[in-house]
Amino acid sequence: MYIVLLGPPGSGKGTQGQILAKRFGLNHLSTGDLFRAILGDEDHPLYPKVQVVKEGKLVSDDVVNLVVEDALNKEEYESGVIFDGYPRTVAQAEALDDMLSSRDRKVDMVIDFDVTEEVLLDRLLGRRVCSSCKGVFHKKQGYDKCPKCGGKLITRDDDNEETIKERFEEYKNKTAPLQQYYKSGDSKYICIMVDDVDKTPDDIQKQIIDKI
Ligand code: ADP
Ligand code: ZN
Secondary structure, three states: OHHHEEEOOOHHHHHHHHHHHHHHHHHHEEEHHHHHHHOOOOOOOOOHHHHHHOOOOOOHHHHHHHHHHHHHHHHHHHHEEEEEEEOHHHHHHHHHHHHHHHOOOOOOOOOOOOOOHHHHHHHHHHHHOOOOOOOOEEHHOOOOOOOOOOOOOOOOOOOHHHHHHHHHHHHHHHHHHHHHHHHHOEEEEEEEEEOOOOOOHHHHHHHHHHHO
């Protein structure tokens, strides 16, 4: 099964993607995580091309598609994938359709997270991520290290007000048109509404399972 998670920065794609991947035995593929790994490796051939991440701008379609195609060639991804943060432009969605159809596969389901701006800001400005297992937490949970693996919790460089503004702008202009793209396609399309900062990841997971 191939699932695309759609939604603005902070909408919970990462958190829900990790839970869904475990639940259904699928591989979680986060392009954001792949790019952050490249940013930590100066010798990587794509290192110069992913610097734009620091400004909250989208990486160019050809680079993103290359990275995803490379991942899809790995055996572990043959059993199915949850795409988190990909595609983010119509050109990427078309490229993904091509990549999957050449493997006799397709996007089976799209989960679109519709989250109010108030909730998005609360999450992004309070977000702490584990530097080893990539687990996502919120500072209001009060952990001083990762409750899953004991790893160090950090604030992502792009989770600051200025960069967040740029990421929202990129989302509105380039990613939001994907809603129409997928609504008029033949993948199952479900929309998850989140309008309450106190909803927990478990509450939202339940909402998703009910709709699936
Ligand atoms: P968020 O959804 O919170 O913005 P991600 O970890 O998904 O976080 O992405 C972080 C950054 O990585 C994005 O702001 C963008 O610069 C880059 N990025 C991730 N996925 C893509 C993509 N599919 N196309 C272009 N840029 C991407
Ligand atoms: Zn951890």
